[in-house]
Amino acid sequence: MDGPEKKKAWSEVVDFPIPGRTNKPRIKGLTMVIDKGLGLVSTEELLNVAGDYIDYLKLGFGTSALYDEDVLVKKISLVRSCGADIYPGGTFFEVAWLQNKVKDYLKYAWHLGFSAIEISDGTVDMGYEVKRNFIVMAKDMGFKVITEVGKKDLRDMPDLNKFIRQVKKELDSEADLVIIEGRESGKGIGLYDARGNIRKDDFAELLLNTYKMEKIMWEAPLKKQQQEFITLFGPNVNLGNVAINEILALEALRVGMRGDTLKNTLSAGEFLQCVLI
Amino acid sequence: MDGPEKKKAWSEVVDFPIPGRTNKPRIKGLTMVIDKGLGLVSTEELLNVAGDYIDYLKLGFGTSALYDEDVLVKKISLVRSCGADIYPGGTFFEVAWLQNKVKDYLKYAWHLGFSAIEISDGTVDMGYEVKRNFIVMAKDMGFKVITEVGKKDLRDMPDLNKFIRQVKKELDSEADLVIIEGRESGKGIGLYDARGNIRKDDFAELLLNTYKMEKIMWEAPLKKQQQEFITLFGPNVNLGNVAINEILALEALRVGMRGDTLKNTLSAGEFLQCVLI
Amino acid sequence: MDGPEKKKAWSEVVDFPIPGRTNKPRIKGLTMVIDKGLGLVSTEELLNVAGDYIDYLKLGFGTSALYDEDVLVKKISLVRSCGADIYPGGTFFEVAWLQNKVKDYLKYAWHLGFSAIEISDGTVDMGYEVKRNFIVMAKDMGFKVITEVGKKDLRDMPDLNKFIRQVKKELDSEADLVIIEGRESGKGIGLYDARGNIRKDDFAELLLNTYKMEKIMWEAPLKKQQQEFITLFGPNVNLGNVAINEILALEALRVGMRGDTLKNTLSAGEFLQCVLI
Numbered sequence: 001m002d003g004p005e006k007k008k009a010w011s012e013v014v015d016f017p018i019p020g021r022t023n024k025p026r027i028k029g030l031t032m033v034i035d036k037g038l039g040l041v042s043t044e045e046l047l048n049v050a051g052d053y054i055d056y057l058k059l060g061f062g063t064s065a066l067y068d069e070d071v072l073v074k075k076i077s078l079v080r081s082c083g084a085d086i087y088p089g090g091t092f093f094e095v096a097w098l099q100n101k102v103k104d105y106l107k108y109a110w111h112l113g114f115s116a117i118e119i120s121d122g123t124v125d126m127g128y129e130v131k132r133n134f135i136v137m138a139k140d141m142g143f144k145v146i147t148e149v150g151k152k153d154l155r156d157m158p159d160l161n162k163f164i165r166q167v168k169k170e171l172d173s174e175a176d177l178v179i180i181e182g183r184e185s186g187k188g189i190g191l192y193d194a195r196g197n198i199r200k201d202d203f204a205e206l207l208l209n210t211y212k213m214e215k216i217m218w219e220a221p222l223k224k225q226q227q228e229f230i231t232l233f234g235p236n237v238n239l240g241n242v243a244i245n246e247i248l249a250l251e252a253l254r255v256g257m258r259g260d261t262l263k264n265t266l267s268a269g270e271f272l273q274c275v276l277i
Numbered sequence: 278m279d280g281p282e283k284k285k286a287w288s289e290v291v292d293f294p295i296p297g298r299t300n301k302p303r304i305k306g307l308t309m310v311i312d313k314g315l316g317l318v319s320t321e322e323l324l325n326v327a328g329d330y331i332d333y334l335k336l337g338f339g340t341s342a343l344y345d346e347d348v349l350v351k352k353i354s355l356v357r358s359c360g361a362d363i364y365p366g367g368t369f370f371e372v373a374w375l376q377n378k379v380k381d382y383l384k385y386a387w388h389l390g391f392s393a394i395e396i397s398d399g400t401v402d403m404g405y406e407v408k409r410n411f412i413v414m415a416k417d418m419g420f421k422v423i424t425e426v427g428k429k430d431l432r433d434m435p436d437l438n439k440f441i442r443q444v445k446k447e448l449d450s451e452a453d454l455v456i457i458e459g460r461e462s463g464k465g466i467g468l469y470d471a472r473g474n475i476r477k478d479d480f481a482e483l484l485l486n487t488y489k490m491e492k493i494m495w496e497a498p499l500k501k502q503q504q505e506f507i508t509l510f511g512p513n514v515n516l517g518n519v520a521i522n523e524i525l526a527l528e529a530l531r532v533g534m535r536g537d538t539l540k541n542t543l544s545a546g547e548f549l550q551c552v553l554i
Numbered sequence: 555m556d557g558p559e560k561k562k563a564w565s566e567v568v569d570f571p572i573p574g575r576t577n578k579p580r581i582k583g584l585t586m587v588i589d590k591g592l593g594l595v596s597t598e599e600l601l602n603v604a605g606d607y608i609d610y611l612k613l614g615f616g617t618s619a620l621y622d623e624d625v626l627v628k629k630i631s632l633v634r635s636c637g638a639d640i641y642p643g644g645t646f647f648e649v650a651w652l653q654n655k656v657k658d659y660l661k662y663a664w665h666l667g668f669s670a671i672e673i674s675d676g677t678v679d680m681g682y683e684v685k686r687n688f689i690v691m692a693k694d695m696g697f698k699v700i701t702e703v704g705k706k707d708l709r710d711m712p713d714l715n716k717f718i719r720q721v722k723k724e725l726d727s728e729a730d731l732v733i734i735e736g737r738e739s740g741k742g743i744g745l746y747d748a749r750g751n752i753r754k755d756d757f758a759e760l761l762l763n764t765y766k767m768e769k770i771m772w773e774a775p776l777k778k779q780q781q782e783f784i785t786l787f788g789p790n791v792n793l794g795n796v797a798i799n800e801i802l803a804l805e806a807l808r809v810g811m812r813g814d815t816l817k818n819t820l821s822a823g824e825f826l827q828c829v830l831i
Contacts, residue, residue: 066802284623
């Protein structure tokens, strides 16, 4: 093949059916990927093929404690070299908090090379003021800060009004992103009913909210959830907990190169133009 | 180990319980794999282990537009070097058609090295005569041509009789293979009910049809579907949308090296001998 | 990074919330992984990242017959070099038995380098005495022997009392491990109802049994099953049929670095201290 390097295939042949997709480094339309243990070669492979479509890579749960330190340092460095942020799952922060070790946790994460950090209270109860102090502390250390709203156990979830108030409060915090908990499964938790459908009526106030919408990231592991968010908010909605092997499939959804969202472009009446984002 | 290279392990110890499995290059018993973004090392790895069991590799949906051109060219070349055909998902063709660019699409696909092409109307409506002209056009350019029958959205599906008539019409076309849409999920679409079971009564006419059966490829992503097709038609039924990490598992099903089909061989009464294929 | 090689990341910062996890080579707390066709590079990658958390690697079903012999020999050698045992799925043994080739099967498996062997009757009926003779034969050849109890087809399952008696009988055999069938799906088979929940009432006798409990390995492919076994028996319960990409996630569950089991440690009342194991 001749031509310049790094040309996207087909770029001179067809246009993406859904226009306006942002490029890296993007401030909206972020994709956060959940990594459950890729090795170094696989990580490099992933970045070579899908690096342009990964903005954040999360080492799920507390899995980063299971790596040999030298492997972890190399992995973090690889991910950052392609312009993506990388951070340990929020449960790790919660464990550190339980052991009164948040400061050590943050310092060591910085030492390893992590560029972002998640501040969550999905399993523990720390109260909002405490949480907010950690957001500020991490921000001051130089991290991009992701705060998460929502409990991992359905029985612990606050009522809807309180949940939505919490989201709004966090949108006003110093955090860079506010994540809405969806877990890895995307089912029976917060936004999602037991089958993984978005509870649109219950969450109408949140979904119709336009206030700082670009700061919200929706954990949306299932294709139908990704499709629905793209239909609601357009290609540049922030989506998280995307599985490693679904990154290109999601990007295809975003730009209308997959049947489910291509169809939207054919029936303008059904397709909400991206007024919100 | 001594002996000739490329000897299959165990070949001198046990026989496959289901005999008669075809070898590459095969004209029946084809396996089509859906690839959602493997990198070059992973592709090579896949071919080293499972290359003998991959006849077609589809770059799902429009994901091939998300690769850097140089990576895509190398990937296509790798796949072809192991004697498998490779093609972009049909949705990409439909996008090109919507933009009046089918000829450019085909020419560029050829230029990249794709050896096959899918002509589908799963999301768009183009009418059969138009579709057939593209089948002929692609065939004339040298592609192996795969035509797909079925809509991606259940609400767009024609009634059963019409669907079956369409399949038969396509079997008479110049296409090399006629794919029955099953999507990546294998649920609630065409042949499959919401749980992914084959609607055997509804599709009896198609399933009992022996006319050019070797030209039909069933998209069957779920194990129970693969198992059922093998039980109905024997080891050399054409199966598509097989996940990357299920290729050896499917091949084990085909030859009776997995409980589900091994059991068939134990109770001949339950096992339809492969009369159709 | 300075410091000794192979230091686990974070080890000086936080403690695992669930203490007492065993290290390799472990005699309890074993993890058995099901491999459906990893190539050599991917296998090496997997071992580099997750090798400390893999005790047994099973080449699922009869897939080991689908490898080129030289690739298989190298793969076996890689796995053993990290101190894990590797063996072919039990269905392969059953095929050999059907063809009256068990001795050849065992000799060739040994020749290839397999260090363990599974003796099962999930699809065939051989009677316990026959099965036990093969356990002894394999043991005498030097294999670690894994015997499996349970049928792959629900319709073939013995009644509960008989099933539990079989487990107890096998616990007294010469086998190193007794595996309770859970299949790859973990649903609608033996221990699990159609949704994959553990039938705790039906299996109370088995679950409360403390007799040689460390010899039992539960096939538990689903996260909720792994979580439940860890809640019941603590971090050092033996779990099998773990998917390749879930190994670190399971290890995080074992040590309380994932919300689901971290929560247990917060409410001691809900958490059975690991009395059994």
